[in-house]
Amino acid sequence: MSSESASAGQGALNRFFKPRSIALVGATEKSLWSNMAYDNLQRFGFAGPVHLINPKGGIIYKRQAAASCTAVGEPIDAALLMVPEAALADAIADLGRAGISGAVVLSSGFAELGASGAQRQQRITEAARAAGVRLLGPNCLGYVNFTSASPLWTTQLRRPMEDRSVAVVSQSGATAGQLAQFAYQQRVGFTHMISTGNEADIDIADAIEFLIGEDEVRSIAVFMETARRPAAFIRAVARAKAAGKPVVVLKVGTSEAAAKAAQAHTGSLVGDDKVFGAVCRRWGIPRVHTMEDLVGVADLIARVGPLKADGLALVGMSGGMCEIAVDQAERDGVPIPELQKETLARLRAALPEFATPSNPLDVTGGAMLKPELLETALGEIARDPGVGIVVHLFDAPAKIENVGIGRVFLKHIGAGFAAGGKPAVMLSHNYMPVSGDARTLAEEAGIIYSGAGLSHGIAAIGHLIAWSRVQRAAPRAYAQASPKVVLRPVGERAVLGHLATSGVPVIPGPITRSADEAVAEAAKHAGAVVLKIASADIPHKTEAGGVALNIRGADAVGAAWVQMMDRVRAAKPGAHIDGIIVSPMRSEGVELFVGTMRDPQWGPVIAVGLGGVFVEALKDTSLRVLPIDESDVLEMFTELRGSALLDGFRGSPAVDRQATAAAVVAIGNAALALGEELVSLEVNPLLVAGSRVEALDGLTIWAD
């Protein structure tokens, strides 16, 4: 929707997703969907009126049905449409007349089937727009608002959820159902579950915007195939970031085959995965790849909240387990800091002799006999300044009646967590369901408990740490690089000229119009020079004899100038020649590739790589959404597989990363200044010799 009508639309969405009254349109005891939807409303105890609508009227579910929404004569906020496709347009018009703010359209058989389905979808979308009704779907399962006990949902729901903090938005209804099942099992409480289906109207971005405004929502878990409105999606995640609510995303289509499958199944256009990765980085989106992690990460961040420091302190009662955890932490980039001397000394005093104070800390089986050890150890390790979060490996007892000594352990663990004063989580050793009793026992002891197990649990901690880091960072004040260049630079000189005026260091290379001018220019440089023909008509200079390397001395420069001009004129008689470029000859340094590109979905991005084989044969680049700042570039350098080469190699000096980062930022801004018609701006190579950074060549590609 357009932004001017956004707040009005938001109001309608609020009414739709928090209805005080509901209509089931097409209600009939013969339909499985109708029965399920009605049953869900009953079991959840929806507080407002539920109106049954059937053109034939009559008695349904032992109640009087109305022939239309208009006929009800009372205000209705939301409708669930369960009518045949042929009847949809009329039903929507009826909703409009009855002043209903939004409707779920369940039916499949629209855009997911291809062009003809898309046309039919367009028709119902237009009908809804004309009627002033927002649509969820088609090809979806509806939504459940657990906070207001309003399920407009057509498969069986087990029960309202407790301890709600995670909202789910899913483009696949079946996947949302699976996520709910897993959430029940792990005792993760959903606030909302919104299945957006084909997104004829309401899409992920709308759903996220609505959820940000809901107090109970602490985090938002998204399953998506595509972002139909990338800019709106970005606005929504940026708002979520500002509101401190993580948007955790499982986006399929990382593989080629998945992109194909998505097209077959839902008619989505799956964007370039690497670009989406850059989008996630920019807006601090935790990105996961399994349903278990989608639920687990959203739950962990919702319950723990942002960390003040990065380091993980890990405590367990088995050395083997601690070793597995450490390997896992390294794979997930979770820092397990060494403890300070003072912490080690305090732990040594507190622990039995056969336990070695360290991080991870194995309190050994000795803690089985002296559970108060746990309290001391957890308190001491948390107080270490390098520690931002504490994890204790312990399986919560599944049943209160068998809890036995378990309750004593939990008491000491809870007390240790409290004594430490840092965020802390008790984590099961392996994946295991969390029973109601387990959750109760943990809460009794003031413990945040997760049944995600070592492997997924530590991965989730990694996401929490990364998300917290982005939340802690000062908001970036990116230079507002708005398009301001009217002319389109094309050709090496023009592009390098534009780069130079944009603050990119560029190798000197004036165009000389005579041999004398060239000799005078060459005299300005200490060593040898390079001559290159300057002509927009000659893209392949070398082939035309238009490049001469390593020329030394006035005589040689003069002779080379004359020979080149003769040679090129002979080879390209029709070409317009501006003159010959004279540049100093560079023989050392690290070659970088810096290129911008306009992604059709996500807009301008920038790639940095090592030049030569690295970018050309190995595609070893790091990508970011533009604009960027220097800290982005410094991070990009570390992501290159060939990163070590920046630190100097075979006697070549280390790259001045800060100076290089400044040049890369300037290249990004230079691209943005060229406006939306620019497809790509490439600097190849950006040559870096210590702190001398120079663009040696530049190239633009334009939209037509």
Next chain:
Amino acid sequence: MSSESASAGQGALNRFFKPRSIALVGATEKSLWSNMAYDNLQRFGFAGPVHLINPKGGIIYKRQAAASCTAVGEPIDAALLMVPEAALADAIADLGRAGISGAVVLSSGFAELGASGAQRQQRITEAARAAGVRLLGPNCLGYVNFTSASPLWTTQLRRPMEDRSVAVVSQSGATAGQLAQFAYQQRVGFTHMISTGNEADIDIADAIEFLIGEDEVRSIAVFMETARRPAAFIRAVARAKAAGKPVVVLKVGTSEAAAKAAQAHTGSLVGDDKVFGAVCRRWGIPRVHTMEDLVGVADLIARVGPLKADGLALVGMSGGMCEIAVDQAERDGVPIPELQKETLARLRAALPEFATPSNPLDVTGGAMLKPELLETALGEIARDPGVGIVVHLFDAPAKIENVGIGRVFLKHIGAGFAAGGKPAVMLSHNYMPVSGDARTLAEEAGIIYSGAGLSHGIAAIGHLIAWSRVQRAAPRAYAQASPKVVLRPVGERAVLGHLATSGVPVIPGPITRSADEAVAEAAKHAGAVVLKIASADIPHKTEAGGVALNIRGADAVGAAWVQMMDRVRAAKPGAHIDGIIVSPMRSEGVELFVGTMRDPQWGPVIAVGLGGVFVEALKDTSLRVLPIDESDVLEMFTELRGSALLDGFRGSPAVDRQATAAAVVAIGNAALALGEELVSLEVNPLLVAGSRVEALDGLTIWAD
């Protein structure tokens, strides 16, 4: 143990691990360990006599205890020692006199504490050897033989396991306990659980050897920190491979921090992780990184058995799920082949119009209404020639009393699996426990069911495919390259000479003793030549003026020879000079690095990488245990990050991979021929220009 006494040792181990009678030495109602051990024996219903031994005799557990094993006067096969360290040696001597074949030593406080503990461990080991008693431990929890209902185990066991096929060996007792807990939850049946602890005597290799001989054992899951006898470990896994029993390994120490933690906790030496990876590849060891996968992969392979083909056909009832699966498969290297035209046509005929025939196959929610669709779809997709295994995503109903329509689905899935005639697995969508009812319902329908969920389940399928491939492959007949070279080649010429006689193509480079000889030699080559001083006393030739590149023509070669000899003699007056090497000048080709190394644990290995920055700065190499064959090398090439460079770059021709592989195999054999004193043999570069492969330089490093 030495191999000559192996079969006698094996007999003793058989008796120890399958006891007909057991002694609990140090039994007392005051000890938690004693109570647990006795309780486990009672609950499992161990069939033979259990003798309680306590020096004070008396009544324990309402039975008469004996003062010693000798005093029992009946044959005893195995003992559990629960006595203080000071009493251990006497207790062991008593076992010996009573003819007991082996004993579990629980106590900790030995080698895991460092040098003094290691000495104490050595003393009990010697006592056991003197008494002819095999030891399990110390610092372990014992073992459980579920197949013979004999638990010598000192923490609580829930119950004997059903459907047993997976044996567990673990260097950490607590980790074994966690694995068992997870196995109960996922309804995976263990045949044995052996906690080896500090491995004073019985180690992983012994345990694996014992387990291979047990019929019920279909796979062996190993948690390890180190292999104390690498050669014995390799013999054991090679035997397991021949017996068709996978050894699945979770080895910690992949990170530096874990290696440190392992040293702190168990006194283990954690070997180089990359070398262990090469060991796993050679013997087809599925290597996992989480406890969930250790249990899951061992279980899946045990139940499915070897596949005849690689491809996975995936069937589900949700498009979103299929997309997640496809991404996961790509990450895990699981091939999801495209289906043949005929298969697609048959599926199109069988499925509703809104389902698109493809792999993965989304049968859509339509299957909810027509479950017989599943049967047809599963049968048809399995018959595709590219399919080696079928996975259907479906959660088994947890409770028989609520099964409802679920049983109908299972019936059709089972019938579809049977109709397809290929190995097939029903996999839950997410991680979920497998209830007894779920297992029963699946078995009723003839279905192999796993609750590992999409992510771990597909990873397990990947291991199954890789393991099956190794099992299917013809046994490798590696050339028996035994050490046969008496002289130690040192210096470029000698090393290249040894390589040449070993069948490695080497660049021509005879030593010339006069300018005339050099001119004659140079005349044999079409282009320019290189001159290099030949002297074992001059390792750095360039610095001594001992290298001249790109010399063309007889006069230039003669002059360069004389000048070089003068120059080097002036620079290195004391050096013994053999002459000057004349080689053709090479200017094109891909530089490879090939180096062998003797790993202190695992013996000789070979690394292959691209030369220059790739190996020096990026450490981009692939590693294998020697000897290797050409198919190993071809596989190694694909593992290099810079692999694409082998296919030609910037006009240089593609590398002849077969010819290069032959040269690499020959280099490996050349290293083996040099015997165990050789630390390293390096060829750098091995220059490859199309099918011309040449070692340009060689270097050896020796043990002293």
